[in-house]
Amino acid sequence: MRFYLLILPLLLPFTLLLADAPPGEALQVGFAETDITPKVEKKTVYMAGFGHNRKATGVHDKLKARAVVLAHGKEKIALVAVDLVGLFHPQVESVRKKLPGFTYVLVSSTHNHEGPDTLGLWGPSPFQSGVDAVYLDEVEKQIVSAVQAADAARKPASARIGKANAPELLHDAREPFVKHDELIALVFRDKDEKPIGSIVQWNCHPETLGDKNTQISGDFVGYAVEALRTKYRCPVVYLTGTVGGLMTSLHVEIKNAAGEALKDGTFEKTARYGELLAETAERALKAAKPLKLTPLQAKKRIVYLPLDNKLFLLARQLGVLKREAFRWTGDPYKAEAIREIQGDKPLCTRSEVAWLRLGDLDIAAIPGEIYPELVLDKVQTPADPGADFPDAAVEPAIYKQLRGPHRMIIGLANDEIGYIVPKRQWDEKAPFCYGRKKAQYGEVNSLGPNTAPLLCRAFQDLVRGNRSP
Ligand SMILES: [Zn+2]
Structure with missing residues (x-):
């Protein structure tokens, strides 16, 4: 009896696991991409990421929605990256409604600064939105199509994962200088060892073309993806990770074959940066090890974050930032939507953190531009005496929560x-x-x-399974 009591709890999760995924059922993976390039000749396209009123004059290279679908047993997870500056949470929820049958759909933006305004902040003036609602609808449709095509392309796959560091490809534009310089690369192969697709995750603002460029482009991301696609003859999904604090390609010294330094704001530098990034990914893949990616699990948590930024509040009032507001009550897990602004009662915004546990790979999905200090547990200690809150507690670091053999972060998730x-x-x-x-x-x-503090705590609570804040 004692024996049974001991063995039963051990057997139970195992049998449940088998019920979900019959023995021998392999991981299935599919890739696809769709075109989300705005049509610059028909309407004014305001470009995002720098100042106001930067109007696109042409298209240099196409913007894409790139999707990978992973399936195992009853679980099916889609990861999508779009060559855009960002998308708000309500849009992602709208995409999810059009994709029933998925355990989880994650849509992340590469944070491209050479594409259209999709948030509203870069219109003709600070008082006018730069968003074209018709274009945003088209983006949603194309994301859904990319996921459906990736789902249809699924086949049994094995996975490998590799890492490589490339501090030379990052400039840190804000003290304290802490870089997240680890690139993660995955490659999936079919039963004949033919590549099905690859995932590359790197931590840098795609803004090499700078604030003067008026040609729509995916910046270095497009070049890196094309170089890897040519090399491995398979689709590539590029995911942006830790880009805050401030990880940028601007001011990174890049030379051409003749040893001459290439200037920021040029396609030469952007192309070369993309090639060097692709070479870093190749280095990671050469040293890649087999990766167990099953079972597939996704956990998410809705989190409410106080809206203290006066410029964002003003932009909201002006209709430049269109996003539902909630009443902040001090509870990051509960808030009520409000119709009208009453006096100066504090508002908050509704967002989401997620933790994907794919076999031996843990993925943190963070909804914005997180500082490397918060990911790598390198928050300045002691604080600089000039800081506004030098006695604030150090936030629980994101990577510290992830205990699996492999980990990765998706920013702007x-x-x-x-x-x-x-x-x-x-x-x-x-x-x-x-x-x-x-x-x-x-x-x-x-x-x-x-x-x-609220976001890092929410991620910690999510991983630990804590219910209360
Ligand atoms: Zn940014």
């Missing part, structure tokens, strides 16, 4: 809430950190100083 800044590195008020005469760039594009 299912939302773009802006910068996620460690609270003790928040610095808007004088005196400024590091003896600076003015504040560093970042806070202006963040919901507020409590975003990081």
Whole structure:
């Protein structure tokens, strides 16, 4: 009897697992992509990421929605990356409604700064949105088509995973200087060892073409994907990870074959950066090891984050930022939608964190531009005395929560809430950190100083299975 009591709890999860996925059932994987390039000749297309009123004058290279679908037993997960500056959570939820039958659909933006405004912040003036609603609808349709095509292309697959570091491909534009310089690459092969597709995850703003370019482009992402597609003869999904704090391709020294430094804002530098990134991915794949990706599990949590940023509040009032607001009550897991703004009662925004546990691979899905310090557990300690909240607690780091043999982060996942800044590195008020005469760039594009503590805590709660905040 004692024996049975001991063995029963051990057998139970095992039998449940078998019921979900019959023995011998293999992981199935499919890839597909669709075109989401805006039509610049018919309407004015406002380009996102830098200043206002940057009108597109042409298309240099096409923007894509790239999808991979993984299926095992009854579980089916889609990961999609779009060559856009960001998409808001309600749009992702709208995409999900059109894709029944999936355990989880994740839509992430590469954070492309050379594509159309999809958030509203880069219109003709600060008082006008740059979003074309008709185009956004088309993007939704194309994301759905990409996922359906990837689903239809599924076949039994084996996976390998590799990593490579490339600090030389990142410039950190904000102190403290902490880079997330690890590239993750996965390759999937069919039973004949033919590549089905590849996933590459890297941590950098695609903005090499800068703020003067008026040609629609996927920036270095497009070049890296094309180089890898040519090399491995398979589709590639590029996922953006940790891009806050501030990981950029601008000011990264890149030389041509003749040893001459290539300038920011040129297609030469952007192309070369993409090739070097593809070479880094090849390096990762050469050293890749077999990866067990089953069973597939996805857990998500809705999180409400206070909207403290006065510019965002103003943009909301002006109709530049179109997004449902909620009443902030102090509980990150509960809030009521509001129809009308009443006085100065605090508002919050509804977002989502997710944890995908795919066999031996843990994936953190974070809804914005997180600082590397918060991912790698490198928040400045002690805080700079110039910081606005030097005594704020260090947030629970994202990667510290992930205990599997392999881990990866997807940034701008299912939302773009802006910068996620460690609270003790928040610095808007004088005196400024590091003896600076003015504040560093970042806070202006963040919901507020409590975003990081609430979000990191929500991710920790999600992984630990905690119910209450
Ligand atoms: Zn950014």
